Amino acid sequence: MIFNEFAYIAHPDEPTPEAMLEHNGRPKTLAHVRAVAQECQRIAGTYGLDASKCRMxxxxxxxxxxxxxxxxxxxxxxxxxxxCEAEERYPFLLHQRLSAVAAQQAFGVADEDVLSAVACHTTLKAHASPYDMALFLADKxxxxxxxxxxxxEQVLQALDQSLEKACLVYMEYAAGSLLCPHDSWVQALDWLKHKTL
Ligand SMILES: [Fe+2]
Ligand SMILES: [Fe+2]
Structure with missing residues (x-):
């Protein structure tokens, strides 16, 4: 199990992602993930997604x-x-994929919608599912x-139209500031630009 491989990681009695963050001194991340879970559930309500998957x-x-x-x-x-080159240069980008590994190994999550959304929440990916886009947007x-x-404001306005439009608005906003875009980001942006929105 991935968390057992690092001696500095504390293991809470209660095996939940929230307890994991709390017991490892990440109060800001804990507040952030709770806010993201809430926002993702709100998006689920608008777009007919499963709110419990979005919360998870x-x-x-x-x-x-x-x-x-x-x-x-x-x-x-x-x-x-x-x-990809971006992950080698900026290893924290790997946290999206490693959170999906941890979800499976530490918390027994098997739901593909949840695992996929977690694994691409920073960069998105081409042919993203509504769950992928909902989490990506909630995180932003x-x-x-x-x-x-x-x-x-721009992203929320676009979210009134579609998940895809909102993702595109955010990505076009952020694109200029990325020194070394992740391969999945590049592919997602290209996919959204060529999609009929
Ligand atoms: Fe993240
Ligand atoms: Fe986040």
């Missing part, structure tokens, strides 16, 4: 933040995960920084 995806999505970024990279290399709307995100 929100609570799980950043749980691997208890692992140090350098360890994320060495774990991924040792376990033969194919890596309920971001983990102080104050309101600068793109909030």
């Amino acid at each position: 995806a929100g609570l799980l999505h950043d749980v691997s933040a208890v692992i140090k970024a350098a360890d994320m990279l060495s774990w991924a290399q040792q376990n033969g995960l194919p890596l 709307i309920a971001w983990d920084q102080p104050g309101e995100p600068p793109y909030l």
Whole structure:
């Protein structure tokens, strides 16, 4: 189990992602994942998705933040995960994939909608499902920084039209500031640009 491989990780009695974050000194991440779970459930209500899957995806999505970024990279290399250049340069990008690994190994999650959404919540991916897009957007709307995100109004307006439109608006906003975009991000943006929205 991935969390057992790092001696510095504390193991709460209660095996939940929230307890994991709390017991490993991540109060800000805990507040963030709760806000994301709430926002993801709100999006579920608008788009007819399963609210419990959206809640679960929100609570799980950043749980691997208890692992140090350098360890994320060495774990991924040792376990033969194919890596893109962005992940090698910025190993914290791996937290989306490692949170999905942790969801399976530490919390017994088997739901493909949840695992897929967690695994691409930072970058999205081409042919994203409504669950992938709902979590991606919830993570950006309920971001983990102080104050309101600068793109909030634009993204919420687009979300009145469709999940795809909202993802595209956010990605076009953020694209200019990415020094080394993740392969999945590039493919997702290309997919959305060529999709009829
Ligand atoms: Fe994240
Ligand atoms: Fe997040």
